[in-house]
Amino acid sequence: MSGVRAQQKEKTRRQIINAALKQLSAERSFSSLSLREVAKEAGLAPTSFYRHFSDMDELGLTLVDEAGLTLRQLMRQARQRIAKGGSVIQISVQTFMELIESNGNIFRLLLRERSGTSAAFRAAVIREIRYFTMELCDYLQKANHLDADVAYIHAHAAVTIVFGAGSDALDIDDKEEREQLAEQTIQQLRFIARGALEFSDRRKVSKKFR
Amino acid sequence: MSGVRAQQKEKTRRQIINAALKQLSAERSFSSLSLREVAKEAGLAPTSFYRHFSDMDELGLTLVDEAGLTLRQLMRQARQRIAKGGSVIQISVQTFMELIESNGNIFRLLLRERSGTSAAFRAAVIREIRYFTMELCDYLQKANHLDADVAYIHAHAAVTIVFGAGSDALDIDDKEEREQLAEQTIQQLRFIARGALEFSDRRKVSKKFR
DNA sequence: CATAACAGCGTACACGTGTACGCTTAAATT
DNA sequence: AATTTAAGCGTACACGTGTACGCTGTTATG
Known part of the structure; x- marks a missing residue:
C-alpha cells in the first residue's frame, strides 16, 4: 500500500474544502x-463530490473544525507573545484582530453558524468557543487567583466581548476605525477584569472575618 | 375614498408579514x-406577493423594522418596571429574557441578519442595536455621572453581553439553566459597571489634582 | 498476472424556484 | 352610469438544484 491512491484522494478532498472556503465571503454564506457550485470550483463533476462527503452538511462540519483549529492556533500564538512580556489584554485583542483581518471568512463562518439553522453546526461552533473560554478561565484562575466561579464568569464575559468586537470589525474597512474599536474593546475587557477582581477580593475578605 | 380597498390591502399585507414570522424558527432562517412558501402560508397566489413587496428583501427589511419596534417596546417596559423600584440590572436582564422566551423568533431574526449576507439587512439591524445602546448610554451618563466616553464604552459592553446571553438563551430549553444564565449575565453586567465606575472615578481624581 | 476496489465522469430525472403575461372582478373615480 | 384602477389568480417558462445509475480507467490486492 504505497498510498498513491489515498494521497490523491486526500488532495482532491482538500480541493473541495478550499473551494468552499474560497466561495465564502461577506455576501455568501x-x-x-450549492454542492454543484463547490464541485465546479474544485474542478470536479457534481457527482464526484459524494466520494468525499455524503452531504454538504458533512463538508460544513469539516469547515467548522478547520475554523476551530485556526482559533486554537491563534491562542497558541497569543500565549507566545504574552510570554515575551506585555499587557495580556492588549496582546490578546491585537492578535484576535489580526485573525479577523487575515481570516475574516473563517471567522464569519463561525459567527454565522453559531446562530444558524442546523443544530449540529451550532453545537460544533459552541464547542469550539467553549474550549476557548475554558482555556481563558484556567489562565485567569491561576494568574489572578480568582475563585473558580468568578473566573468562569469573567472568562465568559471576555469571550463574548471579544467575539462581539470581531463581529463588528468584519464590517469596518477603515483602518483607523478598526484601531479605535480595538482600543474600545481593550477598555471593556479592563472594566470586566477590574470588576471581577474587586468582587473576588471582597469575597475573600468576608471569608477572612467569618 | 372610503378606504375599503386600502384596508383590504393592508390586511393581506399583514397576512404576508405574519406568514413569514410564523415560518421563522430555530430550523428556518x-x-x-421562498417567496412561494410565504405566499402559500398567507393564502395567496405566488404572483400576488408582488402587489405588496417587490422582493423578498423588501419583506425582510420590514420584518427587521418590526423586530426593532419590539425591542423598543421592551425598553419602555423595562423603564416602567425600573421606575417602580428595584435593581436596574436585574430588571433589565429579566425583561430581556422574557422577550426571548415570548418572541424568540423575532430575536433570532435580528441575530442572524446581523451577520447575514445582505449589507442592507446588516445595516438595518445594526441601526436598531445602536439605538438600544445610545439609550442605555444616556441613562448611564445621567444615573452614574460617568464621562461621556466611559458611559459609551460601558453601554456598548453591556449590550454586547446582553445580546450574547440572549443568543445563548435561545438554545436552552431547561428553565433552571435559563435562570442560571440570567444570574451569570447579571453578574457580568455588575463587573462591567464596577469597572467603569472605578475608571471614571480615578480619572476625576487625577483631574482634581491637576 | 488476474481481479477486485474505487475515484471520477456524463446522462438523466423530478422538483422547487422567481417571475413575465394576460385575465377577472370589485372598488374608486369621473 | 361609464370608465379607470388595481388586487389577486392561473398558466407558462427557463433555470438551478440534489442525486440515482452505469460506465471508464487507474491503482491495489491476491
Whole structure:
C-alpha cells in the first residue's frame, strides 16, 4: 500500500474544502453554497463530490473544525507573545484582530453558524468557543487567583466581548476605525477584569472575618 | 375614498408579514424562506406577493423594522418596571429574557441578519442595536455621572453581553439553566459597571489634582 | 498476472424556484 | 352610469438544484 491512491484522494478532498472556503465571503454564506457550485470550483463533476462527503452538511462540519483549529492556533500564538512580556489584554485583542483581518471568512463562518439553522453546526461552533473560554478561565484562575466561579464568569464575559468586537470589525474597512474599536474593546475587557477582581477580593475578605 | 380597498390591502399585507414570522424558527432562517412558501402560508397566489413587496428583501427589511419596534417596546417596559423600584440590572436582564422566551423568533431574526449576507439587512439591524445602546448610554451618563466616553464604552459592553446571553438563551430549553444564565449575565453586567465606575472615578481624581 | 476496489465522469430525472403575461372582478373615480 | 384602477389568480417558462445509475480507467490486492 504505497498510498498513491489515498494521497490523491486526500488532495482532491482538500480541493473541495478550499473551494468552499474560497466561495465564502461577506455576501455568501455556507448555507447559500450549492454542492454543484463547490464541485465546479474544485474542478470536479457534481457527482464526484459524494466520494468525499455524503452531504454538504458533512463538508460544513469539516469547515467548522478547520475554523476551530485556526482559533486554537491563534491562542497558541497569543500565549507566545504574552510570554515575551506585555499587557495580556492588549496582546490578546491585537492578535484576535489580526485573525479577523487575515481570516475574516473563517471567522464569519463561525459567527454565522453559531446562530444558524442546523443544530449540529451550532453545537460544533459552541464547542469550539467553549474550549476557548475554558482555556481563558484556567489562565485567569491561576494568574489572578480568582475563585473558580468568578473566573468562569469573567472568562465568559471576555469571550463574548471579544467575539462581539470581531463581529463588528468584519464590517469596518477603515483602518483607523478598526484601531479605535480595538482600543474600545481593550477598555471593556479592563472594566470586566477590574470588576471581577474587586468582587473576588471582597469575597475573600468576608471569608477572612467569618 | 372610503378606504375599503386600502384596508383590504393592508390586511393581506399583514397576512404576508405574519406568514413569514410564523415560518421563522430555530430550523428556518429568513433567507431560506421562498417567496412561494410565504405566499402559500398567507393564502395567496405566488404572483400576488408582488402587489405588496417587490422582493423578498423588501419583506425582510420590514420584518427587521418590526423586530426593532419590539425591542423598543421592551425598553419602555423595562423603564416602567425600573421606575417602580428595584435593581436596574436585574430588571433589565429579566425583561430581556422574557422577550426571548415570548418572541424568540423575532430575536433570532435580528441575530442572524446581523451577520447575514445582505449589507442592507446588516445595516438595518445594526441601526436598531445602536439605538438600544445610545439609550442605555444616556441613562448611564445621567444615573452614574460617568464621562461621556466611559458611559459609551460601558453601554456598548453591556449590550454586547446582553445580546450574547440572549443568543445563548435561545438554545436552552431547561428553565433552571435559563435562570442560571440570567444570574451569570447579571453578574457580568455588575463587573462591567464596577469597572467603569472605578475608571471614571480615578480619572476625576487625577483631574482634581491637576 | 488476474481481479477486485474505487475515484471520477456524463446522462438523466423530478422538483422547487422567481417571475413575465394576460385575465377577472370589485372598488374608486369621473 | 361609464370608465379607470388595481388586487389577486392561473398558466407558462427557463433555470438551478440534489442525486440515482452505469460506465471508464487507474491503482491495489491476491
